Amino acid sequence: MQRRTIRIRGARTNNLKSVDVDIPRGRLVVFAGVSGSGKSSLVFDTIAAEAGHQLNETFPPFARNRLPKWTRPEADEIKGLSPVVVIDQRRIGGNARSTVGTITDTWTYLRLLFSRISSPHVGESNRFSFNDPAGMCPTCAGLGEVVMSAVDRFLDLDKSLAQGAILLPGFGNGGYWYSRYADIGSFDADTPLRDWTEGEREALLYGGEHAACLGTRPPADYEGIVERFERIYLHTSDDLSDRKQETIARFTRSEICHDCRGDRLNEAGRTATVLGYTIGDMARMEITELADLVERVADPAVAPVAAALRDRLGAMVTMGLGYLHLGRATTSLSGGESQRIKTVKHLGSSLIEMLYVFDEPTVGLHPHDIKSMITLLRQLRDQGNTVLVVEHDLAVMAIADQIVEIGPDAGADGGELVFQGTFDELRTARTATSTALATQTPITADPRAATGAITVAGATRNNLKNVTVTIPTEVLTVLTGVAGSGKSSLATELVTQQGAVVIDQKRVSTNRRSTPITYTGIATPIRKLFAKHSGMPAGFFSANSEGACPDCNGSGVIYTDLAFMDGQETVCETCQGRRFTSDVLRHRVNGLSIADVDDLTITNAIQQMPDRTIRKALQHLDQVGLGYLRLGQPLTTLSGGECQRVKIAKELRDTLEPTLYVLDEPTTGLHPRDIATLLQILDQLVDQGHTVVVIEHNVDVIRHADWIIDLGPGPGKHGGQILYQGPVARMSGTVTADALQAGVSTTAPLSSCRPS
Structure with missing residues (x-):
């Protein structure tokens, strides 16, 4: 007889204290608990790990060595498992050749479509692959960009050669490379470069015919600084050390390839059209727009390909990713976007009785967008699968068939089963989560006064529509808006224009001995x-x-x-x-x-x-x-949210001078109870004289802000505009305002935090 529960007895992984629990199969079950309580230890390190290990054991040894490794959990008994699919928040990453199109296989379908019905006819689908020599642009090798020397960073014009005017490593006074310029008699080593003639500076940088203007001709083997730098750092096949990579990052910039203009393909691949569009045109379209275009493909010879492409694009739209485009690099995706991208391939699967495990699938989603993720979770369950979700969002808890809470606290004070039941039953239970259900952060009615302002001017990055915005200093500002509205783009512009310090969720260390x-x-x-x-x-x-x-x-x-x-x-x-x-x-x-x-x-x-x-x-x-x-x-075992909080702690400890900080969704991985602690920390940074700008969807953080900048109105090309900027209590008429006002009222007088 088929087991209808996942039976766990004596689970002791990490901080779990011999947990016994029966989890219903074929249901949507949410696992709650404060940060560090042990819920991930139960779901990922116990259930998913055992399911993955047992599945791997069915393969021959040679194949097992190439499968993901699972560490068997400490438990007395685990029964009723199915093959597991873990969909976590780890950024997809990849390299410069990995795009949304390649990672979702939509580019494969698109290449096949073009290889069959494009005009002019080009031939095999690899002719439309920028990862294949047959299709890639020969100038940029299919990357769409070329690395160029950032010559403007090479020299400090206010210094002489003797004072270190050449900023490249190895060119300091007394070094070998220094002697190849200062000691050849062609340049004045003691005069600041700003006082040289333009011709002399050109000769120093580029050599060759530019050296003709010098009074004393340099040796026959003379190389300009740029030529020498590119020979040593860019035109070498040797493995690059970390030091060389740092130098390249500092003294080069990427520019759009002048041949393919970013299309990555050779001339044949980038000029063929379908429905009047090149494959590069389609790669730049928003997925929603591309899905509508593919509906017009009527040639019966490619009907199966067009149908598969429509299904995959439609799944991405359903999951709230319609604002992306197929040419977008996977390295630029957020953790939440990465998680939803990974889920695309499972929407059309006909497999049933699978075990799907999600790690906070609402991360990166505006409250307005969460319903699309809820639809997805229900769809997977209704196909006959068991869906286990580690989640803090109350909207997801509300639609769960069952909630399992691990606690009562974190670390050594957690690891126990403190509740199992429905959402309505949770409301009356005495747990950390039930307490959070009854608690709501009030809207800030008396925001802190700004001491000044900083400006981001004329921002056009990605979908931003020539945005100019003023950010008050020494207060807490929150950037809000639906997913894809332009928040991260605006934050990146803030970093670029104002030199802000980014506190992100990247790993603190890659060394297992770092603790x-x-x-x-x-x-x-x-x-x-x-x-x-x-x-x-x-x-x-x-x-x-x-x-x-x-x-x-x-x-x-x-x-x-x-x-x-x-x-x-x-x-x-x-x-x-x-x-x-x-x-x-x-x-x-x-x-x-x-x-x-x-x-x-x-x-x-x-x-x-x-x-x-x-x-x-x-x-x-x-x-x-x-x-x-x-x-x-x-530290390699920490989640993205934990890594971010480690970095916040470091800033609290080390930073003395007033600093501009940008944080990207610092509530990731935090239980509602722990968000109050985070808000205290952000307040502490502000009280120390720092300016804090946060990208956030969590309504408690938004309510606590001194200043709101709300972007939208929609994602992608439908966003990129400032809908509102000002005190949170005065915001109205946007989807963010609607989310805040649910059940909240404030009658306290308002004071302004308007930038001076």
Whole structure:
């Protein structure tokens, strides 16, 4: 008989405390709980991990080695699983050749369409592929852009050669490259370059015929600075070091290819047309517009291709992505956009009894747009699948068949099943989520007064329509609007024009040995503390030095390469995963060994560590709601939202001068209860004299703002305009205003935060 529940007994992954739960199959189930409570440990690290592992076990060893790796969870029993599809928020990323069209296979259908009915007829579909030599533009190799030297960044005209006027690395006074210009007798090394003639500066930069104007001709093998830079950095096939890549990023810029004008294709591919449009024209169309155009393809010979293309484009429109275009680079997509892109391929699937696992699918969605995601989740369920969603949005909870809440708190204080039932039943339960249901952030009626203003002028990036906007200083400004309305484009212009500091959700570190201990700089104080109490050298209390377990080199695990089978990672038998030698582990501070310190949460460490320097360094991480992290937890395991909050903590700790900050959806991954903590942190930044600009859809953050800039009215070409800018309490007539006013009223007098 078919099992109608997913049965879990004794789940102990991460902070889960032997959780027993039965989850109904064929239903839409939302998992709630405060940040760090253990809901992701249950859904992703237990249910999805076991389902993925068991499916992989059905493949031969050679194939398994090429499949995603799953770590088996700690649990007594897990039954009733199906093949799992995990749709998370990780940005699609990819490289410069990855676009919305290639990642969704719509470009494949479009290429096939053009190869059959284009005029003039070109031939095989690879002639329309910018990733194939047969189709790519020979000038830019199918990238649509070429890297050019940013010559205006090469020189400081107010300095002489002797003072370091050449800004490129390796050209400083006394270096070899410096001598090739300053010591050849053709240039005055002691006069600022601004006082040189234009011809002399041209000769310095470009050499060749430009050197004819010099009084003393340079040697026959003389190279201008630009030629030498491009030979060393751009015209080399060697693998580039990180240092070289940094230099290239600093002293070059990308420009649209002058041959293909960004179409990426050779002349034959970029000039053929269907319905009077080239494939490049179609790649630049919004998906909604392209879907309407494809409806006009009536040739019966390509009916199956046109139908498949229409279905895929229609699915993207349904998911609220109609404002994108197929030529958009995947590297520019937000986490929420990436997640919805990944879902496209599953909408038309005829598979049933699948297990779909979503990680906050409403991230990046305006409240007005959430209904499209709800439609998608219901559609997957109604096709006969089980849909598990980790989510904080109350609108998604309201339509769930069942809600499972893990808590009651975060870290060591979480990991328990505190509620399971319907949304109506949750309302009367005494949990963190039910409390949040009854609590609403009031609309700011008395905004802080601005101390000045900064301006973004004439912004035309992406869909912005020559936008000029004034942003008040030393207050909290929130950029709002539907997905694709132009918020991120405006924020990028703010960074470009005003040099704002971006606090984003990219990884804090790619090194597994990087932890809160190393990031906050408390590794040395901790080692000194143990050295003081033990009389041993401080180096013995480093897992990367003398104190490391000799068998696992301080990693705590032993990795065994099994050739074509999955490599095996096992806990080191010598140190039992503790990473240090027994001689080191026997020493204690406040009853804790150095390995015990790694296992402390940040909150516990603040309470238990006797050293004031250590406690002070950890306080800001605790303030931003990350007190549940273990001191030894690799930063590579943090979510995007957690990484962003780590960066906020760093700014709180290190920044003294007034700074302009831009944050992109800092509520990602936050339970409604934790958003109050975030708002306190943003207020703290403002109170320290900083200017904070936030891109956000969360209504609690919007209500708390001093100043609102609302963009729209729609996405893509239908957006890019300023609909409103001013105090939040005075906003009306937009979809954002409608979302704020639901159940909210304010009678308090208003004071203005208008920029001076």
